[in-house]
Amino acid sequence: MRVVGLGPGPARWLTPEAAEALDAATDLVGYGPYVDRVPARPDLIRHASDNRVEIDRARHALELAAAGRSVAVVSGGDPGVFAMAAALFEAVEAGPAVWRSLDIEVHPGISAMQAAAARLGAPLGHDFCAISLSDNLKPWDLVLRRLTAAAAGDFVIALYNPASKARPDRIFQAFDHLRTLKDPATPVAFARAVGRPDERIRIAALGSADPGLADMATLVMIGSSETRLIDRPGRDPWIYTPRQAGGAR
Amino acid sequence: MRVVGLGPGPARWLTPEAAEALDAATDLVGYGPYVDRVPARPDLIRHASDNRVEIDRARHALELAAAGRSVAVVSGGDPGVFAMAAALFEAVEAGPAVWRSLDIEVHPGISAMQAAAARLGAPLGHDFCAISLSDNLKPWDLVLRRLTAAAAGDFVIALYNPASKARPDRIFQAFDHLRTLKDPATPVAFARAVGRPDERIRIAALGSADPGLADMATLVMIGSSETRLIDRPGRDPWIYTPRQAGGAR
Numbered sequence: 001m002r003v004v005g006l007g008p009g010p011a012r013w014l015t016p017e018a019a020e021a022l023d024a025a026t027d028l029v030g031y032g033p034y035v036d037r038v039p040a041r042p043d044l045i046r047h048a049s050d051n052r053v054e055i056d057r058a059r060h061a062l063e064l065a066a067a068g069r070s071v072a073v074v075s076g077g078d079p080g081v082f083a084m085a086a087a088l089f090e091a092v093e094a095g096p097a098v099w100r101s102l103d104i105e106v107h108p109g110i111s112a113m114q115a116a117a118a119r120l121g122a123p124l125g126h127d128f129c130a131i132s133l134s135d136n137l138k139p140w141d142l143v144l145r146r147l148t149a150a151a152a153g154d155f156v157i158a159l160y161n162p163a164s165k166a167r168p169d170r171i172f173q174a175f176d177h178l179r180t181l182k183d184p185a186t187p188v189a190f191a192r193a194v195g196r197p198d199e200r201i202r203i204a205a206l207g208s209a210d211p212g213l214a215d216m217a218t219l220v221m222i223g224s225s226e227t228r229l230i231d232r233p234g235r236d237p238w239i240y241t242p243r244q245a246g247g248a249r
Numbered sequence: 250m251r252v253v254g255l256g257p258g259p260a261r262w263l264t265p266e267a268a269e270a271l272d273a274a275t276d277l278v279g280y281g282p283y284v285d286r287v288p289a290r291p292d293l294i295r296h297a298s299d300n301r302v303e304i305d306r307a308r309h310a311l312e313l314a315a316a317g318r319s320v321a322v323v324s325g326g327d328p329g330v331f332a333m334a335a336a337l338f339e340a341v342e343a344g345p346a347v348w349r350s351l352d353i354e355v356h357p358g359i360s361a362m363q364a365a366a367a368r369l370g371a372p373l374g375h376d377f378c379a380i381s382l383s384d385n386l387k388p389w390d391l392v393l394r395r396l397t398a399a400a401a402g403d404f405v406i407a408l409y410n411p412a413s414k415a416r417p418d419r420i421f422q423a424f425d426h427l428r429t430l431k432d433p434a435t436p437v438a439f440a441r442a443v444g445r446p447d448e449r450i451r452i453a454a455l456g457s458a459d460p461g462l463a464d465m466a467t468l469v470m471i472g473s474s475e476t477r478l479i480d481r482p483g484r485d486p487w488i489y490t491p492r493q494a495g496g497a498r
Contacts, residue, residue: 013357015359017262085374086491106366106367125332125336138375154394230341238341246390
């Protein structure tokens with residue numbers, strides 16, 4: 001079976017390997033909107049589910065694969081980054097021994113932070129970290145501990161899942177915390193749905209940014225102390241983090 | 250002009266967008282081995298350079314673009330991650346004002362940590378950071394500070410540029426430092442040249458791993474306290490980091 005990264009949305013970011021895996025599948029398993037991205041074929045069975053049952057979805061995919069089906073588990077972005085691959089291996093570890101003999105191939109994809117970075121300039125040009133603000137699978141204290149560590153290490157920070165309908169306040173709390181630790185002039189970007197028709201980019205400074213600009217389709221990028229803006233005529237500035245750091249110029 | 254990510258090597262990981270950008274270019278600029286990956290065309294001019302002159306290469310590319318050429322700056326992996334995009338924007342910021350009016354598109358690619366993660370299982374399934382051990386552009390103290398922060402935050406750690414001919418000892422020093430901060434049983438993987446003919450994967454524990462397994466083509470992955478191995482018959486174990494953390498099960 002294969003775990004396939006669809007990238008952020010547009011076909012121009014779907015790797016040939018992922019496209020080939022989709023073509024070879026007899027069964028697609030995934031969150032409905034991702035399954036819907038794959039064109040229909042008469043011989044392709046679609047198993048779409050909502051986004052709250054990842055582990056059930058993983059088990060279902062493994063059962064199908066163990067029964068001899070050619071299963072593609074589809075995921076937005078990179079399935080290895082805050083996505084289905086981890087859920088799948090959780091299911092394998094807890095499941096019947098025979099699942100450990102399955103061939104499981106993970107096909108990487110362009111993740112949201114990469115699409116956002118490409119659109120913004122080069123904010124991930126130096127050391128960075130990626131943190132999911134979703135707290136239904138980890139305590140909020142651990143998120144705060146990681147934000148503290150990210151500031152202590154002066155990493156560029158890519159925030160995934162910054163807000164949800166159930167927890168719209170998490171991104172506000174994260175900004176409140178980071179404002180106690182980082183320079184208010186630090187560049188921040190809200191990169192929403194990059195590459196899709198509803199793309200929207202907003203650039204601000206940490207001290208005055210409105211965290212309400214982030215929704216579940218937004219990747220929030222927060223600079224290091226070295227991250228810089230380059231003004232340009234009539235357009236948003238570029239944001240980049242130099243390869244040099246710590247005075248080694 | 251376009252800054253194009255070639256991915257880790259094989260064509261199956263080159264996005265259609267990147268392939269199209271290569272087809273449309275009149276001039277290729279980049280480090281020799283990356284330029285060599287692009288098939289020759291009679292009308293394609295190749296400007297290959299060695300790997301120590303990124304900023305000169307960036308300036309040369311900008312001069313060509315300002316003169317009206319269709320330039321593709323090529324980079325392995327993702328140009329936004331420890332690669333050419335940051336060098337290019339450094340050159341723009343320091344260069345003539347007219348360079349700020351150029352259209353510069355960055356085309357993301359699969360980065361080494363993603364290829365490594367896909368091959369290993371799902372080690373990047375939860376919060377992680379990426380650190381380059383190259384110290385010709387930053388003081389070693391900053392690397393140690395970031396390793397300390399990464400351990401304090403219990404991030405999975407992806408180490409880029411773990412060793413060079415000039416500085417083969419840096420990865421040994423990094424492991425010595427991490428061994429004072431993290432459990433010796435922490436899973437570690439040395440993922441060399443993933444997807445290329447000379448691919449080699451080695452899995453170990455932090456306390457007993459041989460850092461000498463890392464060379465410049467190696468991505469070193471170091472687990473968080475939650476990262477787990479799944480044994481399987483006759484093959485390397487899978488490595489994954491569960492979506493849950495901090496006891497939120």
